[in-house]
Amino acid sequence: MSEEQLADVVGGIVEVSAEAIGQATARQAQLTKPAGSLGALERAGIQLAGIYRTSPPPVPGCATVGVFAADHGVCAQGVTPWPQEVTVSMLLNMAAGGAAINVLSGQAGADVMITDVGVKLDYPASPRVRDRKVAAGTRDLSVEPAMTLEQALAAVAVGLDAADEAVASGATILLTGEMGIGNTTPSAALISVFTGAAVATVTGHGAGVDDEVLAHKVEVIERAIALHSPSADDPVSALAAVGGLEIAALVGFILGGARSQVPVILDGVIASAAACVAAAIAPAAKGYLIAGHAGLEPGITAALAHLGLEALVDLGLRLGEGSGAVLALPIVRSSAAILSGMATFADAGIEA
Ligand SMILES: Cc1cc2ncn([C@H]3O[C@H](COP(=O)(O)O)[C@@H](O)[C@H]3O)c2cc1C
Numbered sequence: 377m378s379e380e381q382l383a384d385v386v387g388g389i390v391e392v393s394a395e396a397i398g399q400a401t402a403r404q405a406q407l408t409k410p411a412g413s414l415g416a417l418e419r420a421g422i423q424l425a426g427i428y429r430t431s432p433p434p435v436p437g438c439a440t441v442g443v444f445a446a447d448h449g450v451c452a453q454g455v456t457p458w459p460q461e462v463t464v465s466m467l468l469n470m471a472a473g474g475a476a477i478n479v480l481s482g483q484a485g486a487d488v489m490i491t492d493v494g495v496k497l498d499y500p501a502s503p504r505v506r507d508r509k510v511a512a513g514t515r516d517l518s519v520e521p522a523m524t525l526e527q528a529l530a531a532v533a534v535g536l537d538a539a540d541e542a543v544a545s546g547a548t549i550l551l552t553g554e555m556g557i558g559n560t561t562p563s564a565a566l567i568s569v570f571t572g573a574a575v576a577t578v579t580g581h582g583a584g585v586d587d588e589v590l591a592h593k594v595e596v597i598e599r600a601i602a603l604h605s606p607s608a609d610d611p612v613s614a615l616a617a618v619g620g621l622e623i624a625a626l627v628g629f630i631l632g633g634a635r636s637q638v639p640v641i642l643d644g645v646i647a648s649a650a651a652c653v654a655a656a657i658a659p660a661a662k663g664y665l666i667a668g669h670a671g672l673e674p675g676i677t678a679a680l681a682h683l684g685l686e687a688l689v690d691l692g693l694r695l696g697e698g699s700g701a702v703l704a705l706p707i708v709r710s711s712a713a714i715l716s717g718m719a720t721f722a723d724a725g726i727e728a
């Protein structure tokens with residue numbers, strides 16, 4: 377897609393409804409509970425009213441987790457303990473239903489939609505994997521831009537199409553997922569660029585590096601940022617320079633959800649990085665974002681603070697895949713059900 381086509385997408389994203397938010401806020405105060413007693417559940421329900429533009433909001437039923445997979449040239453710098461082959465192996469594991477995201481999605485009642493946007497190694501085609509490969513992995517962002525602008529935009533388009541397809545198939549809520557060995561490195565880079573936080577404060581252990589490798593990971597990211605001088609004022613260029621193909625696809629998935637006026641539940645650090653980019657491209661998209669969980673990666677905390685989002689769940693997760701997003705799904709559904717299902721003080725004849 378071209379930058380003009382992306383601008384059209386941005387132009388199609390409307391702010392969530394302030395009127396429905398006002399109505400839902402007033403309704404929360406009339407329900408048979410002390411004001412504010414349901415905490416974050418109340419705030420989530422009000423947000424859903426704004427997103428769906430009606431109060432009470434519908435309970436989001438059909439849910440799709442968009443899992444985007446890709447590889448990362450920066451793995452050449454030794455920023456992850458895992459070999460790149462694991463991206464393919466886990467992709468096939470997900471296609472076979474054996475990954476954590478499959479099990480958790482089954483429990484939550486969500487469909488898993490798997491898209492290859494940039495896996496490096498070949499594998500036997502699977503009917504469960506959508507082949508939308510833009511490139512066989514990114515370049516090493518510590519020595520050259522991870523992607524060309526064209527590749528970054530093409531990957532954004534893959535995510536937009538996935539969101540449109542999910543919504544056309546009946547999804548009324550989207551959740552972000554990913555698989556890509558090495559992807560916590562570009563995620564930390566983007567979060568540093570978009571939040572302004574120091575690299576060392578937003579870089580974590582990812583899939584298990586020790587403290588010594590973590591220090592090296594920080595140094596690799598600092599080097600990349602010094603090389604490209606990415607700016608939050610030019611989000612697509614920043615994404616191309618220090619991002620990843622699945623992160624770009626997640627940017628498109630988020631923008632697509634916002635354009636279709638459905639909520640998008642964010643997973644962990646990779647989703648948080650994509651959300652920072654999406655919000656910089658389209659500030660109105662922010663209103664459609666729900667932070668699924670807090671997680672152990674420090675970049676999540678910085679990104680959510682930057683976006684003004686409050687994590688719904690904190691189970692000390694550090695997996696990714698979409699795991700924290702699907703765990704939050706029942707809570708998000710409950711927040712809508714509270715607004716439609718609870719009696720008001722007037723209904724129950726209680727003097728408020
Ligand atoms: C077996 C396995 C399953 C995973 N599922 C998600 N990730 C997570 O870990 C990777 C990012 O961490 P890093 O940047 O440190 O490589 C991504 O694939 C992410 O989805 C996994 C990682 C592994 C090894």
Ligand SMILES: O=C(O)c1cccnc1
Nearest residue numbers: 582583644645694695696
């Ligand atoms: O929080 C995450 O999303 C995460 C953490 C570790 C590894 N991969 C992803």
